Amino acid sequence: MKKLLTGNEAIARGAYEAGVVFASAYPGTPSTEILQNLADYKGDILAEWAPNEKVALEAVIGASIAGARSLAAMKHVGVNVAADPLFTFAYTGVNGGMVLISADEPGQHSSQNEQDNRNYAKFAKIPMLEPADSQEAKSMVKTALEISEAYNTPALIRMTTRVCHSKSIVECNDREEIVIKAYVKNIEKYMAVPDFSRKMRVKIEERTKALMEFSNRTELNYIQWNNRKIGVISSGACYYFAREVFGDTASYLKLGFTNPLPLNKIKEFCEGVEKVYVLEENDPYIEDQVRILGFDCDGNNFFPPYGEKTPDVIRKALYGKTNATIEYDKNKVVPRPPTLCAGCPHRGFFYELGKRKNIMISGDIGCYSLAFAEPYNAMDLNMCMGASISIGHGVQQVFNMKDDPMRVVSVLGDSTFFHTGINSLLEVAYNKSNTVNVILDNRITGMTGHQENPGTGYTLQGSKTVEIDIAGLVKACGIKHIVTINPNDLKAVKKALDWALALEEASVIITRWPCLLKKFSEQDNEEFSHAFQSKCVVDKEKCIGCSACIRTGCPALFLDKNEKKVSIREEQCVGCGVCLQVCPVKAIGKVEA
Amino acid sequence: MTKSILLVGVGGQGTILASKLLTIGLMxxxxxVKMSEIHGMSQRGGSVSSQIRYGEKVESPVIEAGGADILVAFEKMEAMRWIDYLKLDGKVIVNDYEINSMPILSGKIDYPKGIIDELSSKAQTIVINAAGHxxxxxxxxxxxxxxxxxxxxxxxxxxxDWEKIARENIKASLVDINLEAIKKGQVLF
Structure with a gap:
């Protein structure tokens, strides 16, 4: 049966058809929907959200060792977190087949960098496949699992945003039931102690040699001979971008299996064409190999070495311009930057925090990263998941050395705290800095589109589970000063910040209020029964047009410059009441929704 | 010959459902058929786009600058933002509907005036008051x-057969009104 699927849906379908029984991930754009779709195969596949990518990969490694076909999925930077187990699992090898999906982000649509994770395959010495569309994404999962089992190695599938989030037609098949293999204790295989790992290291060389032979013979790497004046070597989405520009006027070497690279095929292709272009995102991964083989080519020296290599980018490099476009009056377009939603629980907190002087704010990855922007200007940096607390610690220690009165406030979300913030908080307590640490607990993993996490009380596949008590966990980390507040209550926020900044020891402020887009659980209904039940309205008679409420940055508020009055868009307002508290003339009131 | 349809709007306007039905129908x-979307942060209110390409054999899932046969803007200013993706002889379908972005809401900039005139002077433009209808x-x-x-x-x-596609992909209680809407959209111009 033919279906129109995104690359992520196709990966999930491929795992289902190939008999995968266990999958784990931490959400991250553009990989999130892989596990969400796998969760729909409840009964056949156990799909779990792990607290972070390292834990996800380790759980999947365990499933493989226990004999099951298994899959882990993560965004490119997630593989950095999971790199430690990956590199040694590459030594021990598998029992049941195991595939790791890395979703890279050329163009950084929703990421902090654009690292090329193909380098991980080479670095860890594991086989890699690169699908160009959804059909390939689906079928390559099965191929990757077969390679994994045949060559006793984890396999990597490298996706990119365009492959993950583009739809194309996929032929769907039935599920193949794969018997879970027996687990047999084998310390020489699974105990990575030096005596054994040195032997494993030798075997990796033999495996790589065998995989090289596979790479040269597999149909995953194929040549299309057309006109031989131009030859294009490409992988992933770039293959179709190149075909869009060159059509049948060029010959192609399309690479679907890219570690190890098929050196014989590359040689044959380069010898058969006059001019070689290498089109790949992002690093010169294939290009370097072409040059090592002694062939001249144009790759990242000629096309931009960063961003996506979409057809217009290729055209511009080749011909100096894109297709003809309509010139227009740029003044007719006003930016539409992302903003915290109306009713976002982060608003009240950052509104108050942004007013503070002599503080340095260490930020993290989440919707709240937007607090760096107007009107809050309440963030100095962000780096990677969970880093706010530990970077903040280092900053504070140096400030303290210099007797600098600056204080550090480190902020991160609930899911980010569970991800890697816990270790960072141990660092703060153990090494005795006096940072103020804020856990913005909006009761869900927000930015990636509302995934359950250890604090929500539910698993990915909807079963009720233990709900981690953040305050209790913080206390267990050695923090003595802890307070939980409602971030919509500006007086409570101000009081908590005053309290924490007056302390000479580290503290934690937990702001607890749900994301307004969250689908409430039974428990949410009880705890937040009064949430989102009212709307704020402006009394136009009283409004003096001072814009104090506008400075909370709420997109439900609109200042009419002619009338000099503010109005609130009813369909957006959820009655958080932050604007109401900052109005100097009490012109804003609440009505029942 | 591959055709390219670019749908643009503001998060929450339903571009995704419209493009889903369209792609299922084309298939x-x-x-x-190929379709590409970029979605990252889940906040409401940002610019969104869906790119749909169809034909005998589609290569790139992405529409390039100067490559769209039609630009369908669910919000007026978004039509302007994306017009350089339209072919020189492409058509614009624009919803006569304004959603203020943050710089406008905060009173820093006014919503641009004369967008429909500017669009009409650059390309064949069909203006629809979809909200009113x-x-x-x-x-x-x-x-x-x-x-x-x-x-x-x-x-x-x-x-x-759009009726069949609507029945198979829309909640039963909403099928009739959606069928009326599909028909309405075809008789407005």
């Missing part, structure tokens, strides 16, 4: 499906 009619049908949320109807007419896709 049922036997075309090769949706309200007349009794549900302001079917604005997106009225625009889908307009796409069907503009691209000559009336031969596809």
């Amino acid at each position: 049922a009619a036997g075309y090769d 949706a309200e007349q049908l009794g549900n302001s949320k079917v604005m997106n499906i009225i625009l889908l109807g307009a796409i069907i007419k503009t691209m000559g896709l009336e031969h596809i």
Whole structure:
């Protein structure tokens, strides 16, 4: 049966058809929907959200060792977190087949960098496949699992945003039931102690040699001979971008299996064409190999070495311009930057925090990263998941050395705290800095589109589970000063910040209020029964047009410059009441929704 | 010949459902179809786009600058933002509807005036008051499906069995009003 699927849906379908029984991930754009779709195969596949990518990969490694076909999925930077187990699992090898999906982000649509994770395959010495569309994404999962089992190695599938989030037609098949293999204790295989790992290291060389032979013979790497004046070597989405520009006027070497690279095929292709272009995102991964083989080519020296290599980018490099476009009056377009939603629980907190002087704010990855922007200007940096607390610690220690009165406030979300913030908080307590640490607990993993996490009380596949008590966990980390507040209550926020900044020891402020887009659980209904039940309205008679409420940055508020009055868009307002508290003339009131 | 349809709007306007129905219809009619979306942060209110390409054999899932046959803007200013993706002889379908972005809401910049005139002077432009027509049908949320109807007419896709596609992909209680919306979108111009 033919279906129109995104690359992520196709990966999930491929795992289902190939008999995968266990999958784990931490959400991250553009990989999130892989596990969400796998969760729909409840009964056949156990799909779990792990607290972070390292834990996800380790759980999947365990499933493989226990004999099951298994899959882990993560965004490119997630593989950095999971790199430690990956590199040694590459030594021990598998029992049941195991595939790791890395979703890279050329163009950084929703990421902090654009690292090329193909380098991980080479670095860890594991086989890699690169699908160009959804059909390939689906079928390559099965191929990757077969390679994994045949060559006793984890396999990597490298996706990119365009492959993950583009739809194309996929032929769907039935599920193949794969018997879970027996687990047999084998310390020489699974105990990575030096005596054994040195032997494993030798075997990796033999495996790589065998995989090289596979790479040269597999149909995953194929040549299309057309006109031989131009030859294009490409992988992933770039293959179709190149075909869009060159059509049948060029010959192609399309690479679907890219570690190890098929050196014989590359040689044959380069010898058969006059001019070689290498089109790949992002690093010169294939290009370097072409040059090592002694062939001249144009790759990242000629096309931009960063961003996506979409057809217009290729055209511009080749011909100096894109297709003809309509010139227009740029003044007719006003930016539409992302903003915290109306009713976002982060608003009240950052509104108050942004007013503070002599503080340095260490930020993290989440919707709240937007607090760096107007009107809050309440963030100095962000780096990677969970880093706010530990970077903040280092900053504070140096400030303290210099007797600098600056204080550090480190902020991160609930899911980010569970991800890697816990270790960072141990660092703060153990090494005795006096940072103020804020856990913005909006009761869900927000930015990636509302995934359950250890604090929500539910698993990915909807079963009720233990709900981690953040305050209790913080206390267990050695923090003595802890307070939980409602971030919509500006007086409570101000009081908590005053309290924490007056302390000479580290503290934690937990702001607890749900994301307004969250689908409430039974428990949410009880705890937040009064949430989102009212709307704020402006009394136009009283409004003096001072814009104090506008400075909370709420997109439900609109200042009419002619009338000099503010109005609130009813369909957006959820009655958080932050604007109401900052109005100097009490012109804003609440009505029942 | 591959055709390219670019749908643009603001998060929450229903561009995704409209493009989903469109792609399912195109596939049922036997075309090769590819579609690309970029979605990252889940906040409401940012610019969104869906790129749909169909034909005998589609290569790139992405529409390039100067490459769209039609630009369908669910919000006026978004039509301007994306107009350089339109072919020189491409058509614009624009919903006569304004959603203020943050710099406008905060009073820093005014919503640009004369967008429809600017669009009309650059390309063949079809202006639709989809919000008004949706309200007349009794549900302001079917604005997106009225625009889908307009796409069907503009691209000559009336031969596809949209009723069947709507029945298979929309909640039963909402099918009738959506079918009316598809029809409405086809008779407005």
